[in-house]
Amino acid sequence: MPFGLVKQLGQARRGAFITPHGTIQTPAFMNVATCGAIKGGLSAFDLKEVGCQVQLCNTYHLHLRPGDETVKAMGGIRKFTGFEGPVLTDSGGFQVFSLASLRKITEEGVSFQSHIDGRKIFMGPKESMRIQSNLASTIAMAFDECVENPAEYAYAKESCARTTRWLRRCKTEMDRLNGLDTTLNRQQLLFGINQGCTFDDLRVEHMKEIAELDLDGYAVGGLAVGEPTEVMYHVEEMVIPHMPKDKPRYLMGVGTPMNILESVARGIDLFDCVMPSRNARHGHLFTHEGVMNLNNAKYQRDPDPIEPGCDCPACKRHSRAYIRHLLKSGELLGLRLCVTHNLYFYNTLLADIRAALEDGTFEALLHRARGVLDRRI
């Protein structure tokens, strides 16, 4: 079995996901390298230092630049970026619906304008699979429509049905591509994405439908796009019981450290989020005492590392005073050090979660974290 459960505590799962490019210990956080590089100047080699197991790259961005044919010519996304572990590519769907303009949806896919140069592009399930096959990622995501919350029930239902039809086309196309001699990674895995906005019946119905397709993993999509956190947890609780137990479960684009802990408790195995790098840009740093703002004047002459006791390359070498100065001066090193710390924090949090699941202390970890990890300090 490619996905094995090491231990289960309530709904929370400690697992191992065996991929052709290495085993992912779950729960795991995927580090986002949108255009093939982590924002803030980290390289694939730095990712090892921050404990990253899986790199996530964006199909939409790489299709536009440098072009998936170029990435294929360079040996695929792993060779291109130098990251040796597993890489997941999203489907491009979320970006088509959030970044591109002048969208027109048909049964075959979406035509839209590039956010870079305005040129017209068409992407549907087949195109997304071909692009991801060229990128030769370890895991490809199915092409779906991502509807903003709150949505009209009728539209959400129609969109859901279309996403299911698209998923079938994705599977057929991926099977075909994996059978071709010219394909770089003929063992590429495919995850399906559950949609249905915040409507319980649509979510559950859709999950049941796609579970039948026996894909390599399943994601919950369309969350953390405007709805209250409690609604997100509610959707997870509705959907997860209908997700296959023997497949990895991925909550897309989520979230804060507490979102991750709460979602592990509900049965999620994989996460990704731009929060560690985006927050770093504003000097917001994750610690076990809460989120600190390094721009605060009180850190101006503070010789301590960002988080005393932290073993990340930024904390082992530099003071709050120095990193704050770099941020204030607009020096790129400041951003790089903050992203380094935040990614290390996320990856270490997931390692702590795995250890707590193994030794049966996950509930205690969760209770200690509530009201602490997300507070502003």
Next chain:
Amino acid sequence: MPFGLVKQLGQARRGAFITPHGTIQTPAFMNVATCGAIKGGLSAFDLKEVGCQVQLCNTYHLHLRPGDETVKAMGGIRKFTGFEGPVLTDSGGFQVFSLASLRKITEEGVSFQSHIDGRKIFMGPKESMRIQSNLASTIAMAFDECVENPAEYAYAKESCARTTRWLRRCKTEMDRLNGLDTTLNRQQLLFGINQGCTFDDLRVEHMKEIAELDLDGYAVGGLAVGEPTEVMYHVEEMVIPHMPKDKPRYLMGVGTPMNILESVARGIDLFDCVMPSRNARHGHLFTHEGVMNLNNAKYQRDPDPIEPGCDCPACKRHSRAYIRHLLKSGELLGLRLCVTHNLYFYNTLLADIRAALEDGTFEALLHRARGVLDRRI
């Protein structure tokens, strides 16, 4: 003797400059960390990987932000930035005359407006010494007036005389500061700066005057500020015979790889320049075949490193195609990798120069480089 000549070939010198913070093998290139960090996100720890012996920081910038008192409170510039080797601070003079606005020069110094927030600041020889003493660099530079070329003879002469008077004040103040218990680095060294624009008699006269002050080293300033390269070499040839033989000679703000080779041939020991990082920003990369422009379309699918055979961290790990993609996408990693390569190239060029001086092949190295290193490829 703090400065010893290992070997001399014609005017070219292979030396060793013993400082309280380590020995600098000369000729050497000082890596510019203006605000206490190399542009492009390199840290003091990365500087080791690119072969940097000396870090140069800017007094003007650090005085404005985070403030030299803050740097002193953090243990000085070496502890603040984490660079363990020798650090040279410039005097602030060049920045006061090139970056600040509403300057007014008096016998005591210059009043000007900060380029950051417009606040009024006064800096003269005493102020510059106090700031650099707070920064606690290994080597402080004297406060001078930097006149743009071409200049009027009468003004250049007046400015030269003032710079000499300022230098005497610098020395007196530095001696006083090094004698105080409250001074962080009581062994701080002081270099004088030769000025005189492009007027032979002023240059020589000024050099003779300041040589009498028995400083720890001497710099040639006010070059590479608009005059033709041949004029710069001519000034070097005029001035260098009057520089003390037993002191390190520093050519400020210079230059291209060929400028460095030609100036070593004329007897210069130390260099600094923002060119490696500034050119990197535009994708211009130094190689032993000339300067390549990585933005060129021909590199789009080029799997080679920037310079085949180069041992820098960028060339050992990444392809031209990937780094070009990063630059095109505005990813900070692209800039970081280009700066890494360019600084490694400069530091390695200086190491090659030292080796060639030791084994007597410097002339051959110089002849091979002419017409090659500076060409665009």
